Amino acid sequence: MVSARRPETRWVTRLIPFVLLGCLVFSTYAFVKHICTDFFIHSRHEFRAAIALLVVYFLFLVLMLLTYFRLFLVIQFNPGVLPLGPLAVEQRAKQKEERRKSGMCVRLREGDLEAHQYDIYSWPDPKPDSPGLEAFYSKDVFVCHTDGWPRWCSSCYNWKQDRAHHCSELNRCVKKMDHYCPWVGGIVGENSFKFFFQFTFYTTLYCVVGIVSAAFNVHTLIMSGAGVDGVVIGLLGVTAFFGLFAFSMTATSARYICLNLTNVDYLKAKTLVHQVAIRVPRGTPPSIGRIASGLDYQVITYPLSRPKPEATEPSPQSSGRTVIDEPVSPRDLLATRTFAIVRTEKGENPWDLGVYGNWKSVMGNNIIDWLLPFNPSPCESAETNESFYQMGPLYQQLRSRYNLPEIPASEKGGVELDELEKQREHRGGGTRTRSSR
Ligand SMILES: [Zn+2]
Incomplete structure (x- = not known):
């Protein structure tokens, strides 16, 4: 398990799942109770509409949670970091020992005597x-x-190796590193990019259901002069915030997948x-x-x-x-x-294999792989005797x-x-x- 170097990042990463869980519990309560039960069933007597909305809502909720858990597990236990060189292992063990001895956070910095003995290894x-x-x-x-x-x-x-980049947050090289994302608990790279894309995609759909239902509720209540429901306004705010965020991530990730680039590559792609x-x-x-x-x-x-x-x-x-x-x-x-x-x-x-080839190298070879977060990306096992990647x-x-x-x-x-x-x-x-x- 590789965790972030900075304590504040580690704490933010640990807290965020609880913030997301809180938002999810609130949204589900607001949707089921205030929109489906109170508004559609009790006020409008549209039982079928309520059932249809609940089915769609829970379908996207389950897919969103499924992709999140898969993503979270991959990021925690198989984030795709490259091995450290023997001297880095030695240096980091020494730093850890010194921190343990001093009982405080001590890091070898430029100017520290101990750090200098490793300076020569900054060169290949x-x-x-x-x-x-x-x-x-x-x-x-x-x-x-x-x-x-x-x-x-x-x-x-x-x-x-080809396409790996050093992540300063983890202080490790990561295969096809994309970005460090505290929302999903760590580094998004080769092993997790497919699940990250699926997660943001289903989150977008989940939020669209919330936004459309809440907006319809607010509009209808205002037009009928009944005033607005504060809980539904809250639902609209939460789903609009996360929906916009997730949609922009989905669009950006889809673009990277189709171009066979990562966020790091894209910054200097031209x-x-x-x-x-x-x-x-x-x-x-x-x-x-x-x-x-x-x-x-x-x-x-x-x-x-x-x-x-x-x-x-x-x-x-x-x-x-x-x-x-x-x-x-x-x-x-x-x-x-x-x-x-x-x-x-x-x-x-x-490594550009054409849009469809690029898509398949990350998302898999069939539509089941594209939609469900089970199989890893084919590019993870693309190394051959000829090259690291196709x-x-x-x-x-x-x-x-x-x-x-x-x-x-x-x-x-x-x-x-x-x-x-x-x-x-x-x-x-x-x-x-x-x-x-
Ligand atoms: Zn590195």
Whole structure:
């Protein structure tokens, strides 16, 4: 269970379910007693209308509660955070111990002596066999920096898989992070976005029933000169407030789903240029000077050559990534993979599968999945040997645009890495393990 870093956020998150429960109890009382019973049955003698309204009201109420509970459970117990790097685990355990000892909230801040010993890890781990690095270069494509290394989280001290972002509220990297939402108890991301959308959708419908019934009641009473019912005015206020809020969230979320973006992506969607490492045949040279189109690319070959022993400790002045060539073992040669480092144009989305494809990747493959909060989003299990997420047509377009050579059959299918695994097992294990999610 991962909770918010700030105590005030944790308290707000704990209190909000009770506020929502209070609103729900009041709304149900106002709707059943004042609108259906008093107004429709006793005043207007419209028994059928009252029954129809009750059925619709409770249908949306049940769906809203069902999606809320599913969302709440996912957010609390499976929020889709990435693992911390070993040093982050060590640092956070130390901070926790210090807080426990001092009996007060102490956090290592800039300037604290203890914090400085971890400063060097704000830079990516320079070791060629850094834990987790293999999960990237065992794929055919991943998002990278200009130098071809994967993205690094300087707070989690770990490699950041494609589409993950660091959530400052949780102090953890979250897969396809969207936003921190105290209304639903935590971070909305890859694992919870489908249920979040369903929850806001049913909340909108639930509120529409309340708004329409309450507005009809108020209008009728005013026209008949009977004066207004204060409880119904309260119902109108509560449902209008939450309805407007839920509708705007539903519309925004639907837009993100159809574009295959998150809230974080969307903020910079029009200007962001993705840097992507795409696998090319082993030993492919950089294109610099060979291509006149201006679409030059550099290359990087993994596993990286081992650095000199004295170069393993990075200094604040350098990223410590300088690696030198030295003879590598036959097993490393077998697992060698070369990647071209290319750039998308501004605003291009490598994971855009088209509106319907994007929708299905989050909402599921059939209408039952779209409407009910049972099955997880297909994108949660989209990781393959080729990529972390299903790539859109842009992936092949980039290969053509940069004229990247195709990978020969002899290098396809992870044969080299499987072979490497076998050799490692045969030797009784090595220091690196093949990473998976
Ligand atoms: Zn992080």
